[in-house]
Amino acid sequence: MAQAQQSSDFLLRRLHTLAGVIPVGLFLLEHLFTNAMATTPNGAVSYNNAVDTIQHIPLLHFIEFFFIFLPLIYHGVYGLYVAFTSGYNAGQYSWTRNVLFVIQRITGIITFVFIIYHLWTTRFSGKAPTFEMVHQLVSNPAYFWFMIVGVVAATFHFSNGLWSFCVHWGITVGARAQRVTAYVTMIVFIALAGIGVDALIAFTHAA
Amino acid sequence: MSATAVEVAKKTVHLIIERQDNPNSQPYTQEFVVPYVNGMNVIACLMEIQRNPIDKNGKAVAPVTWEMNCLEEICGACMMVINGKPRQACTALVDQLEQPIRLRPARTFPVIRDLVVDRSRMFDALKKVKAWVPIDGTYDLGPGPRMAEKDRQWAYELSRCFTCGACVEACPNVNERTSFVGAFAISQARLFNEHPTGKMHREERLEALMGEGGIHECGNAQNCVEVCPKGIPLTTSIAAMNRQVTYHAMGAWLRK
Ligand code: SF4
Numbered sequence: 001m002a003q004a005q006q007s008s009d010f011l012l013r014r015l016h017t018l019a020g021v022i023p024v025g026l027f028l029l030e031h032l033f034t035n036a037m038a039t040t041p042n043g044a045v046s047y048n049n050a051v052d053t054i055q056h057i058p059l060l061h062f063i064e065f066f067f068i069f070l071p072l073i074y075h076g077v078y079g080l081y082v083a084f085t086s087g088y089n090a091g092q093y094s095w096t097r098n099v100l101f102v103i104q105r106i107t108g109i110i111t112f113v114f115i116i117y118h119l120w121t122t123r124f125s126g127k128a129p130t131f132e133m134v135h136q137l138v139s140n141p142a143y144f145w146f147m148i149v150g151v152v153a154a155t156f157h158f159s160n161g162l163w164s165f166c167v168h169w170g171i172t173v174g175a176r177a178q179r180v181t182a183y184v185t186m187i188v189f190i191a192l193a194g195i196g197v198d199a200l201i202a203f204t205h206a207a
Numbered sequence: 208m209s210a211t212a213v214e215v216a217k218k219t220v221h222l223i224i225e226r227q228d229n230p231n232s233q234p235y236t237q238e239f240v241v242p243y244v245n246g247m248n249v250i251a252c253l254m255e256i257q258r259n260p261i262d263k264n265g266k267a268v269a270p271v272t273w274e275m276n277c278l279e280e281i282c283g284a285c286m287m288v289i290n291g292k293p294r295q296a297c298t299a300l301v302d303q304l305e306q307p308i309r310l311r312p313a314r315t316f317p318v319i320r321d322l323v324v325d326r327s328r329m330f331d332a333l334k335k336v337k338a339w340v341p342i343d344g345t346y347d348l349g350p351g352p353r354m355a356e357k358d359r360q361w362a363y364e365l366s367r368c369f370t371c372g373a374c375v376e377a378c379p380n381v382n383e384r385t386s387f388v389g390a391f392a393i394s395q396a397r398l399f400n401e402h403p404t405g406k407m408h409r410e411e412r413l414e415a416l417m418g419e420g421g422i423h424e425c426g427n428a429q430n431c432v433e434v435c436p437k438g439i440p441l442t443t444s445i446a447a448m449n450r451q452v453t454y455h456a457m458g459a460w461l462r463k
Contacts, residue, residue: 013423086426087379092291093430101428164427170450174443
């Protein structure tokens with residue numbers, strides 16, 4: 001019995017890091033890519049076309065539930081538990097990795113809250129997902145800034161999480177490999193945050 | 208010349224020590240001023256307090272207790288938190304420390320008295336991951352297989368761990384809410400998994416690392432590698448064991 005409990009912890013942790021990258025991280029990339037359609041010359045039309053294509057994916061609800069919602073809920077809820085069991089001592093030991101360890105958990109919690117509100121006001125708002133709907137939302141400055149914070153937190157959490165993923169799965173083993181990956185993931189963060197913020201700004205301009 | 212001699216003679220060292228009379232009593236701080244001696248370390252300050260247990264205000268107090276053995280950073284016994292960082296008191300030279308020098312016990316472990324802590328959990332962790340080579344038996348097993356020189360070199364680095372507990376003290380994930388064994392145990396499992404005879408019990412160590420308080424509790428804050436007095440590449444050990452454990456877990460599942 002005790003043995004079963006023990007190995008389940010290991011499995012749950014590994015699934016948590018995997019879920020964060022494979023379905024959830026990939027979805028984040030897809031989502032940012034679709035949003036970036038709004039920044040193209042004929043932004044509103046391109047964005048609405050992209051959304052329309054997604055709406056016509058076969059088995060959309062099935063895919064959405066099993067490949068987005070379930071892994072997202074698992075990663076989020078189990079992640080809150082991980083953040084709760086972690087200790088925080090960056091005040092005493094302010095080395096970069098320890099500070100990033102704290103930020104990873106803070107951005108995780110911000111992203112959790114952000115995603116709930118974001119889904120509430122878009123996916124589950126009952127409104128059609130169009131450029132116009134998003135434009136209405138981000139025309140409210142408070143909502144716009146909330147979105148900016150959420151996008152930056154989510155892209156940081158994803159990029160820095162990629163770094164931890166590589167360590168957790170034993171991909172980057174040596175100190176140099178880990179250092180190089182740290183730089184690469186920070187570049188990924190800057191690029192993704194830039195793409196996300198750029199799209200949000202595009203949505204503020206009327207179609 | 209004589210002026211500097213007088214100067215040195217008058218120089219003192221100011222210490223602020225967090226004390227505790229027994230495992231269940233409340234901690235309190237006491238300040239001490241001891242005469243400076245050229246090249247002295249924190250142990251020398253503590254010895255001076257032991258000889259002359261008078262606090263900064265001239266009040267007689269119980270002498271401060273601490274642990275020590277080798278005095279050359281190979282036993283690990285005198286690990287304590289010095290100016291906010293866990294390290295060996297023997298290699299903490301007063302000349303290199305900011306004063307007042309603040310000493311605290313490593314509270315990730317149960318405090319027995321003053322700076323003395325109970326590190327049993329570290330030895331339990333080593334037992335859990337089977338950090339040894341089992342060779343006991345009723346007959347001579349003969350010489351074991353040889354180890355490649357290039358592997359011996361890095362394995363030697365890992366073998367320098369003296370179970371001081373600095374890595375455990377600095378780790379944010381060793382706390383009351385987890386049962387994480389700590390970086391050193393993972394590194395020792397790697398050492399014995401590499402040993403040609405130790406390899407024969409490889410799976411048992413990996414299973415232990417996948418068990419309660421195992422490797423998955425690591426959150427990669429990487430304080431361990433910063434504080435290890437022996438410069439052991441702990442984060443490399445953890446990642447290397449993550450790789451072994453990953454292969455082992457997938458392989459075991461596919462074989463069943
Ligand atoms: S790994 Fe380093 S810090 Fe940890 S117990 Fe061993 S010597 Fe001390």
